[in-house]
Amino acid sequence: MKTLLDQVNEGDLPRHIAIIMDGNGRWAKARGLPRTAGHQAGALAAERLIRFVGARISIPYITLFAFSSENWDRPQTEVSYLMNLLADFIRSKLAEFVEAGIQLRVIGDLGRVPDTLRQEVESAVAATAANDRLRLTIALSYGARQELAAAAQRIAREAAEGRLEPGQVDERAIADRLETSGIPDPDLVIRTSGEERLSNFLLWQAAYAELCFTDVLWPDFTPAELVRCVAIYQARQRRFGLVEEGAR
Numbered sequence: 001m002k003t004l005l006d007q008v009n010e011g012d013l014p015r016h017i018a019i020i021m022d023g024n025g026r027w028a029k030a031r032g033l034p035r036t037a038g039h040q041a042g043a044l045a046a047e048r049l050i051r052f053v054g055a056r057i058s059i060p061y062i063t064l065f066a067f068s069s070e071n072w073d074r075p076q077t078e079v080s081y082l083m084n085l086l087a088d089f090i091r092s093k094l095a096e097f098v099e100a101g102i103q104l105r106v107i108g109d110l111g112r113v114p115d116t117l118r119q120e121v122e123s124a125v126a127a128t129a130a131n132d133r134l135r136l137t138i139a140l141s142y143g144a145r146q147e148l149a150a151a152a153q154r155i156a157r158e159a160a161e162g163r164l165e166p167g168q169v170d171e172r173a174i175a176d177r178l179e180t181s182g183i184p185d186p187d188l189v190i191r192t193s194g195e196e197r198l199s200n201f202l203l204w205q206a207a208y209a210e211l212c213f214t215d216v217l218w219p220d221f222t223p224a225e226l227v228r229c230v231a232i233y234q235a236r237q238r239r240f241g242l243v244e245e246g247a248r
Helices: 024-030 035-056 069-073 076-100 115-127 144-160 171-176 223-234
Strands: 016-020 061-068 102-107 134-142 188-191 210-213
Touching (some): 024 035, 035 061, 035 134, 035 223, 061 069, 076 134, 102 115, 134 144, 210 223
Parallel strands (some): 016 188, 061 134, 102 134, 188 210
């Protein structure tokens, strides 16, 4: 009997998958439930995905887009619920992350998040720093344009202080000053719920990523759907501007 992983070539898996988790509100609306119920179901979907990747498939980097810089404009009651949900998620999963060898990293403007959530993030990041089975990054209060602007500001300050020459400002210099420094660029970006845009997510890092858009709403996203997206990725030829057939 074939298993789920028989659908993909385990020797050619993407090293880094980034996911825009979209559709919680529509999932709840379709069931006559409040939006908060959709976010709760979305947290369970994230938990399911992390466990599967951590235990069953050799993908060392996963990045989840949990809350964008634009999401702050949502109703305050929903924002507060999401902040508390994220704090509870990190707190409740910390022991599991440590035991499973999952390293947690959070990118985004944490200066805007509540103190309770920021403290949970800092504690979890420190407690999992030595883990290397799976490197999980959560994008929280994150926007790619803001990230790029911040990197430009760092470069400008270093140049003004005489620590960086104009000729030294190349792609590597910019990448090293992004919040994802040290993390390989995503090979595959997945967006759920049928929307087909990046929505200010990893714009620099996803320059050569394969994109997979699925109609599945995030709370319904399963390991089987992840494997389907990986199979789509493996069926494509990644040429990076080259012309050789089969170049990856």
